[in-house]
Amino acid sequence: MTPTLPMSALRRATRALSRGLFLDRQAAFWIGQVDPTWSPREVRARVVEIIDETPDTRTFVLQPNHHWRGHRAGQHTTIEVEIDGVRVRRCYSISSAPSPARRLAITVKRVPDGRVSSWLHDELCPGDVVGLGAAAGDFVLPEPRPAGGLLLLSGGSGITPVMSMLRDLDARGAVDDVVFVHHARSRDHVIFGAELEAIAARRPGLRLLIRVDDDPRGDGAFDEARLAAQVPDHAARTTMLCGPAPLMARVEQMWARAGASARLHRERFATPRPATTEPGAPVAVRLTRTARTISADGAGTLLEQLERGGARPASGCRMGICKTCTCRKRSGVVENLLTGARSTDPDEDIQLCVSVARSELELEL
Numbered sequence: 327m328t329p330t331l332p333m334s335a336l337r338r339a340t341r342a343l344s345r346g347l348f349l350d351r352q353a354a355f356w357i358g359q360v361d362p363t364w365s366p367r368e369v370r371a372r373v374v375e376i377i378d379e380t381p382d383t384r385t386f387v388l389q390p391n392h393h394w395r396g397h398r399a400g401q402h403t404t405i406e407v408e409i410d411g412v413r414v415r416r417c418y419s420i421s422s423a424p425s426p427a428r429r430l431a432i433t434v435k436r437v438p439d440g441r442v443s444s445w446l447h448d449e450l451c452p453g454d455v456v457g458l459g460a461a462a463g464d465f466v467l468p469e470p471r472p473a474g475g476l477l478l479l480s481g482g483s484g485i486t487p488v489m490s491m492l493r494d495l496d497a498r499g500a501v502d503d504v505v506f507v508h509h510a511r512s513r514d515h516v517i518f519g520a521e522l523e524a525i526a527a528r529r530p531g532l533r534l535l536i537r538v539d540d541d542p543r544g545d546g547a548f549d550e551a552r553l554a555a556q557v558p559d560h561a562a563r564t565t566m567l568c569g570p571a572p573l574m575a576r577v578e579q580m581w582a583r584a585g586a587s588a589r590l591h592r593e594r595f596a597t598p599r600p601a602t603t604e605p606g607a608p609v610a611v612r613l614t615r616t617a618r619t620i621s622a623d624g625a626g627t628l629l630e631q632l633e634r635g636g637a638r639p640a641s642g643c644r645m646g647i648c649k650t651c652t653c654r655k656r657s658g659v660v661e662n663l664l665t666g667a668r669s670t671d672p673d674e675d676i677q678l679c680v681s682v683a684r685s686e687l688e689l690e691l
């Protein structure tokens with residue numbers, strides 16, 4: 327027979343537990359007042375330095391709390407800040423190499439009219455504390471490194487993840503048969519220009535090719551024929567690509583024509599926004615972890631609908647790139663707005679930010 331607790335003992339235990347939780351919350355509040363980077367669970371980081379890289383790009387050096395688990399060169403993090411009372415998140419590639427000092431850096435280009443990048447440039451100061459997501463993403467150098475050399479190919483602020491890779495190789499003394507090709511609007515807009523030159527000067531294993539649109543020597547912007555002439559074995563190299571969408575599209579086509587797409591690894595900062603959807607008949611979305619049910623009518627993505635319903639699922643890029651919003655769908659039908667693919671089987675992972683409900687759903691949230 328299962329032993330039962332007398333009612334009074336049960337009440338006492340419940341009261342002690344709630345009092346304990348209350349005290350924990352109070353303690354968390356007061357510790358947070360003394361050290362804003364302290365948190366029982368979340369990664370928070372203090373801004374320790376801000377570096378002007380170019381007229382529109384700044385690096386923010388961050389010292390995270392003990393919840394930070396580090397990163398692999400090429401991965402991104404999600405930064406969370408409060409703007410006008412609203413908490414907003416954006417993804418940024420980590421531009422620094424993995425470091426035993428546990429510091430990391432993000433390098434942010436100011437986007438005209440961009441909400442978060444402009445705020446970071448205008449408002450964030452040394453000493454301020456921001457929220458961080460765990461490092462994520464599979465844009466990392468393949469291990470072990472395949473034969474055939476490495477090509478790091480970037481444009482504009484897309485240099486950040488590949489710079490992290492180069493810094494990592496440099497720190498490990500592993501800059502061996504690396505070609506770094508970077509495209510920028512002008513000499514003044516070359517992010518990390520001086521450091522790249524310095525690494526190239528001391529590492530014979532690095533060949534650096536900087537291309538700028540207004541180069542008086544006529545170097546110009548991305549050009550397939552020039553790349554092929556200057557890096558004749560480009561298609562044989564493991565290539566890490568990140569840059570503006572038009573540059574990426576041209577490189578992808580060039581590699582596809584050469585039959586080398588399998589050696590081309592890509593990181594995107596943006597995708598076309600998913601098509602908006604018309605409202606349909608409302609369906610119930612049951613959140614199994616929090617035992618809540620939210621009504622979704624198909625207008626907007628599942629992420630937007632859950633947020634409107636009061637849930638706070640994790641999110642980052644909100645455009646299907648970073649996978650921060652990935653969640654397990656226990657049952658129901660979901661359509662991916664980017665690909666048109668339908669997830670109909672139980673226990674499939676879906677991305678909330680680019681999905682809409684096509685039936686009642688059960689989500690592990």
Ligand SMILES: Cc1cc2nc3c(=O)[nH]c(=O)nc-3n(C[C@H](O)[C@H](O)[C@H](O)COP(=O)(O)OP(=O)(O)OC[C@H]3O[C@@H](n4cnc5c(N)ncnc54)[C@H](O)[C@@H]3O)c2cc1C
Binds near residue numbers: 438487
């Ligand atoms: C994996 C990843 C890594 C990244 N790494 C970096 C990095 O290292 N450095 C970096 O600078 N950036 C990086 N980004 C981009 C970054 O996440 C932000 O997207 C960028 O900083 C712009 O954010 P914002 O809030 O300033 O602009 P937003 O306010 O989000 O606006 C961005 C642009 O979209 C337009 N826009 C806004 N809303 C709409 C709408 N509803 N419809 C149409 N257009 C709209 C705006 O006018 C603006 O031009 C990365 C992104 C990803 C996904």
Ligand code: FES
Binds near residue numbers: 642646
């Ligand atoms: S929030 Fe980045 S993939 Fe959904």
